[in-house]
Amino acid sequence: MAYKNREWLSWLKVIIISSIIAFGIRAFVFAPIIVDGPSMLPTLENDDHLIVNKMEYVFSDPDRFDIVVFHATRNKDYIKRVVGLPGEHIAYQNEILYINGQPYTEPFLSSRLNQLQEGSHYTHDFTLEDLPGEYEEIPDGHVLVLGDNRSNSTDSRVIGLIPIDRIVGVATFRYWPFNQLGLIH
Template structure:
């Protein structure tokens, strides 16, 4: 085999191995997603580009306030925030989240709630029993999710609890536009 052919073969090997590694990373570890819609305002804006960590939930469980991407339908993924975890009862009263009867602060929407005009609602009152499925507690293997833009979000209030096995991963990095660059914690 000539030197030129060996060089071409070497380049082809590098390209194939690189493609396999990239495919493996995208399939098992990280994947990009683009925010489509206003349901996560003010945290995420329409058109924000994110990196979703798929590994977190292969070795652990979602935690309260994680921003997750999940399969809402066979053709569409949604991005929302985990509010309720297995074994919990969730209720909203007077703009306050209650987990098992205990008030829990939501700092990511606090500014919007404080700016409401009198008589307005950011999150309408509801209990877990009001949601599809009429559960008294969130069952094992499910979470309750809400968009941060509570007045314009299709979330657990409409579609019910989300099976954990439908979660793609946790949104961990906004990388575009650069003015929105941020690690999510």
């Protein structure tokens, strides 16, 4: 009888320790997220299942074009792409991103832009001053985010600049659907 009690206690310890480790990884290192809505098309689709790396920004700042998850409200997280970084001025004109007056290409939008009919717009023209807050440059500790589906995205054009401390992490890996399994770009 004593042997069975020791074996049961041994299994209980393994289960408890495993649960603590799993909780720690989930809380501090990686987290699953499910894409909700069309705002990141064509890069991400509604109901894509992703892994978010929560440790990425512990030792570094967001990079341009990272796909990040952030707390938009107390109860809602959004997933968007970082377009503008602290100290920069952002503008869009005639489907071209300008950062501090220099044009930048957005390769993840090239297929959509190539399909545009003459006279139509994918990203309507705007400047940083047009956004909530009316900034002349992105202040320290903030980023400008946009959805890849520019005509159907609630992003910095509507909600303003995002404080970096509200970023949960960077979306790094898609695990569902299986036919799109892999790293996210």
